[in-house]
Amino acid sequence: MSTYKRTFRLNSLLKEVISEVIRQDVKNPHIHELLTVTEVDVSRDLHSAKVYISVIGPQSEKDKTLEALQSASGYVAVAAAKKVTLRYFPQLTFKLDESIEKHMQIDQLLSEINLKKNSNTNSNDTPGQ
Numbered sequence: 001m002s003t004y005k006r007t008f009r010l011n012s013l014l015k016e017v018i019s020e021v022i023r024q025d026v027k028n029p030h031i032h033e034l035l036t037v038t039e040v041d042v043s044r045d046l047h048s049a050k051v052y053i054s055v056i057g058p059q060s061e062k063d064k065t066l067e068a069l070q071s072a073s074g075y076v077a078v079a080a081a082k083k084v085t086l087r088y089f090p091q092l093t094f095k096l097d098e099s100i101e102k103h104m105q106i107d108q109l110l111s112e113i114n115l116k117k118n119s120n121t122n123s124n125d126t127p128g129q
Helices: 002-024 059-071 073-081 099-125
Strands: 035-042 048-055 091-096
């Protein structure tokens, strides 16, 4: 149980630190301004970490941002390691988190279903002439 708590705390800490480094230290015009680090998942051996990001914008912007972050991952790791005391800082791999878009699609589909359901209920309630 303590390993789980430690990993959870480390994930949370790295999420904040990596987000701060990207926002303040990385100066790459290809990194979109509307970027959020949504989650960090450190491996059990603490040697690698997946950093999930969310970018608001078209797919081309998401791809450019992901590519720019991948190329700057070494710099991000070194800058973040200066702010966090760890024996070994994990190698970072950036991944696109599309859960927000999926949630929005599901919400839109549910809204459409409710709209159709309500319109069918209303049309059945009107008496025929």
